[in-house]
Structures are given as C-alpha cells and as structure tokens.
Amino acid sequence: MKVKMxxxxxxxxxxxxxxxxxxxxxxLGRAVYGGIFEPTHPTADSDGFRTDVIKLVNxxxxxxxxxxxxxxxxxxxxxxxxxxxxxxxxxxxLAWGTTEPNTFGTNEFMKWCRKAGTDAMMAVNLGTRGAEExxxxxxxxxxxxxSYWSDLRRSxxxxxxxxxxxxxxGNEMDGRWQMGAKTAVEYGRLANETSKLMKWTxxxxxxxxxxxxxxxxxxxxxxEAQSLELAYDNIDYVSLxxxxxxxxxxxxxxxxxxxxxxxxxxxxxxxxxYIKAKKRTKKTINLSFDEWNVWYHSDNVPYERWSQAPxxxxxxxxxxxxxxIGSMLITLLRHADRIKVACLAQLVNVIAPIFTENAxxxxxxxxxxxxxxxxxxxxxxxxxxxxxxxxxxxKEFTDVPYIESIATLDExxxxxxxxxxxxxxxxxxxxxxxxxxxEGYEPVEYISMDGYGKNxxxxxxxxxxxxxxxPLPKRDGxxxxxxxxxxxxxxxxxxx
Numbered sequence: 001m002k003v004k005m006x007x008x009x010x011x012x013x014x015x016x017x018x019x020x021x022x023x024x025x026x027x028l029g030r031a032v033y034g035g036i037f038e039p040t041h042p043t044a045d046s047d048g049f050r051t052d053v054i055k056l057v058n059x060x061x062x063x064x065x066x067x068x069x070x071x072x073x074x075x076x077x078x079x080x081x082x083x084x085x086x087x088x089x090x091x092x093x094l095a096w097g098t099t100e101p102n103t104f105g106t107n108e109f110m111k112w113c114r115k116a117g118t119d120a121m122m123a124v125n126l127g128t129r130g131a132e133e134x135x136x137x138x139x140x141x142x143x144x145x146x147s148y149w150s151d152l153r154r155s156x157x158x159x160x161x162x163x164x165x166x167x168x169x170g171n172e173m174d175g176r177w178q179m180g181a182k183t184a185v186e187y188g189r190l191a192n193e194t195s196k197l198m199k200w201t202x203x204x205x206x207x208x209x210x211x212x213x214x215x216x217x218x219x220x221x222x223x224e225a226q227s228l229e230l231a232y233d234n235i236d237y238v239s240l241x242x243x244x245x246x247x248x249x250x251x252x253x254x255x256x257x258x259x260x261x262x263x264x265x266x267x268x269x270x271x272x273x274y275i276k277a278k279k280r281t282k283k284t285i286n287l288s289f290d291e292w293n294v295w296y297h298s299d300n301v302p303y304e305r306w307s308q309a310p311x312x313x314x315x316x317x318x319x320x321x322x323x324x325i326g327s328m329l330i331t332l333l334r335h336a337d338r339i340k341v342a343c344l345a346q347l348v349n350v351i352a353p354i355f356t357e358n359a360x361x362x363x364x365x366x367x368x369x370x371x372x373x374x375x376x377x378x379x380x381x382x383x384x385x386x387x388x389x390x391x392x393x394x395k396e397f398t399d400v401p402y403i404e405s406i407a408t409l410d411e412x413x414x415x416x417x418x419x420x421x422x423x424x425x426x427x428x429x430x431x432x433x434x435x436x437x438x439e440g441y442e443p444v445e446y447i448s449m450d451g452y453g454k455n456x457x458x459x460x461x462x463x464x465x466x467x468x469x470x471p472l473p474k475r476d477g478x479x480x481x482x483x484x485x486x487x488x489x490x491x492x493x494x495x496x
Contacts, residue, residue, distance in 0.1 A: 014337025074127025081105020127180025
C-alpha cells in the first residue's frame with residue numbers, strides 16, 4: 001500500500017496542552033483500594049500508596065488526574081473523607097452499590113498526586129449538593145488560612161494550601177443514572193452560580209461545565225447550548241465523554257470509530273462557538289475530554305452488593321483496543337487548538353492501562369503503550385499532515401483512511417515525532433513523507449507494535465504485547481520513507 005504524507009510547520013493545528021494526557025481515579029471498584037492505595041501491600045510506602053503503581057504512573061507521565069468521580073461524586077460528601085481516619089463514617093455509595101469506608105479522601109489523594117508527580121482535577125458534587133458545599137471545598141483546599149474551612153484543613157495536619165486549579169462542576173448531570181440528574185436549565189443555572197462562588201473564593205481557578213454524557217445522549221447538542229448559554233461567562237471548558245466497544249467483533253468498524261469521534265468533537269466546538277456568537281463575546285470556550293476509553297469487556301460481571309472495593313469494570317484490553325486508543329489520541333491532537341484537557345478513564349484496574357493484583361504484582365495493559373508514547377513524545381504543537389492513502393468501506397462507515405497519523409513538533413528540544421496507525425490487517429504501508437521545512441532533522445528512533453493477533457492480551461504471567469525498535473527509516477533530502485507493518489502502531493522520532 002503506497003501512502004504519501006506531507007508534514008510542514010504551516011499545517012499546525014494548535015499548541016499541545018500537557019493536560020491532554022490526563023487520567024482519572026474514581027472511588028469505583030479497585031481504582032483506589034487495591035489500586036493506588038493498599039497499606040498492606042509489600043511495596044506500600046508510609047502513606048499506604050503502592051509504589052509499584054506510582055512507578056508505572058511515572059512511566060505514563062500523567063500530568064493531571066481527575067478525582068473523585070465520575071458517578072461517585074454526585075452523592076459524595078467531601079467532609080466524610082477528611083480529618084482523623086478513625087472518625088470517618090462508612091457510607092453506602094448509591095452510584096456503584098458498594099460501601100465506601102472513606103479511609104482514603106481528599107488529602108490522601110493530594111498527597112498521592114505529589115508523590116506521583118501529577119496535578120489534581122477535582123470534581124464537586126452538584127447532584128445531591130450545591131454551590132455552598134463546593135465553595136467550602138475550594139476554601140478548604142486553596143485558602144492559606146484564617147478562615148473556618150482553611151483552618152480546618154490546617155487542624156487536619158496540612159498547613160499549606162493544596163492550590164488545585166482545575167475543577168469539574170459535577171459529572172454527567174444529564175444522565176438518568178446520575179444521583180440528582182437535572183435538566184439543562186436546572187444544571188446551567190446551578191453550574192453558573194457554583195462556579196461564580198468558587199471563583200469568588202479563589203480567582204485563580206478554572207471550571208469545567210458538564211456536557212452531554214455522550215454523543216448518543218438524547219439531550220446531546222441542546223444540552224450544551226442551553227447550559228452554556230446560562231453559564232458561559234463563569235466557566236472555562238465544556239466536557240465531553242465517549243467510550244467505544246466492539247461487541248460484534250467487527251474490527252474494521254471498530255477502528256473506524258475515530259470518524260465518529262471527529263464529528264463529535266467538531267459538533268461540540270460548533271455549539272460553543274454558536275453561543276459565543278449569540279452572546280457577542282470575545283471569550284472562547286475550550287474543551288475538556290475528561291472521560292474517554294474502550295469499555296465493554298467486563299460488563300455485567302457479578303459482585304456482592306454493599307461490599308468494599310469489589311472488582312468492577314476490570315477490562316483486559318487486547319491489541320485492537322491499543323490501536324483504537326492510539327487513533328483516539330491522534331484525533332484529540334488534531335484538535336489541540338480547542339481540546340486542552342483530556343482524561344483516559346481510568347488509571348488503575350477500572351477500564352485502565354495499569355492492572356494490579358491485591359497483595360500481588362502489576363502489569364501494563366496493551367493500551368498502556370500508545371498513551372505512554374504520546375504523553376512522553378507528543379510535545380510542543382500538533383501538525384495535521386496531508387495524507388493521500390487508500391480507503392476502505394465497512395459495515396458502519398465509508399471512506400475510512402487505512403492510515404491515521406499526527407505529527408508533533410517540540411521546537412524547544414528540536415524533536416519532530418510522527419505517530420501512525422495502520423488499520424489494514426493485511427497490507428503493509430510504504431509511507432513516503434515529504435518534510436517541507438525540517439532541515440537537519442534526522443531519524444533517531446522507530447518504535448512500533450505489530451505482528452500481534454487482534455485479541456492478544458497481556459497479563460500477570462506473560463505480557464507479549466509491547467513495543468519494539470526497528471531499523472531507522474532513511475531520509476534523502478526532504479523525503480523520508482517509512483515501512484509500516486499491517487495492523488500496527490508506529491512512532492518515528494527525529495531530532496535536530
């Protein structure tokens with residue numbers, strides 16, 4: 001398969017905000033208990049944090065982590081998770097049908113963030129609670145001292161404020177499964193007033209308005225327009241959530257889901273800009289894609305209701321999932337001008353790139369690697385290449401390009417990186433790249449994942465699906481020729 005690609009600085013789509021490589025930890029399943037926090041684990045530090053997990057999080061280079069939910073936050077009283085652990089109440093979590101012991105809460109999460117080298121993206125409860133409780137939490141976490149809530153934090157042993165800058169105004173508030181679900185008008189008014197009070201408490205923070213819970217939501221579009229019109233002046237981002245599945249085993253359609261993702265992103269941008277025009281304002285609302293992943297392998301797995309941290313949503317990802325994750329990341333970067341935050345949901349055990357065993361080991365899922373590559377090498381700004389390649393038709397889509405690609409340029413460090421997915425299960429691609437204005441940039445590394453069956457997985461006993469290095473592609477003047485194997489993920493790094 002012959003493919004032509006042009007890469008040039010003038011094809012820049014936008015500066016890459018590091019927060020686009022964020023993730024998510026919710027009080028759900030074993031994400032917290034047995035995931036990042038397990039005091040009896042052999043690798044646990046003095047705070048009970050699994051250091052083997054922290055090491056893997058460091059490899060992913062995650063810049064920000066959303067917490068504590070998710071559906072969980074819509075019934076969460078943050079006060080239950082602070083102060084002396086022995087005095088914290090056990091509560092029934094109606095979101096997931098479990099018992100929450102509250103032995104891990106806000107301050108524990110912030111300590112974990114510091115040790116994991118990441119920032120926090122906090123969510124407030126706008127389901128069963130409101131503006132007052134949210135602004136109290138901002139005061140507790142961000143105010144230096146001399147007020148009731150900041151002094152309460154200090155009495156809990158945390159003299160200095162945490163300084164959390166990014167806040168979610170609830171979670172999926174349009175969803176009927178959500179505690180305290182609301183209409184767009186109800187939510188828009190509440191989100192506006194909540195954000196206003198939170199920013200009056202700390203003028204340095206940014207807030208995220210809940211968009212529709214997915215593109216398939218019956219309220220999609222109208223929800224964004226109505227809630228944005230009410231809260232536009234007091235919020236900074238609108239959220240998007242999207243998960244994909246392949247229950248039918250239709251791999252060509254599954255890998256083509258990024259066409260739908262592209263349309264979803266574009267639609268939300270259009271709604272944001274419609275409200276901007278309607279309000280005749282110069283303020284632009286950007287996007288926070290704060291839940292995205294593949295999710296379907298572990299649905300309907302039984303568990304004991306009201307138990308503590310039972311295994312929930314523990315998808316074991318295969319190789320085709322890794323290829324879609326790579327393609328989804330490429331799609332997010334194509335919109336780097338508007339997508340400034342994104343969170344792979346979630347980080348550990350629950351639909352996650354890292355999987356652990358209680359009292360045991362941890363392994364990297366197949367989806368770990370594309371995320372790791374983008375997070376570590378996808379810096380600077382994104383370049384959307386011009387690609388001329390064959391296309392295919394499938395059950396759900398037509399005119400699907402076999403090659404999906406993005407380039408990133410980090411001028412500060414003199415590094416150009418090309419990321420590519422070959423969706424063809426049969427044909428290798430001879431990629432002829434025209435580098436228009438990159439004199440002095442030479443290939444230094446060619447990483448790929450290829451040669452695996454679509455259903456191949458990693459596990460505790462063996463993790464066969466992983467990247468390997470290839471011979472460097474040849475550069476001749478402006479031409480760079482890259483051989484890309486069928487059904488593969490590729491990363492080509494060039495340094496000046």
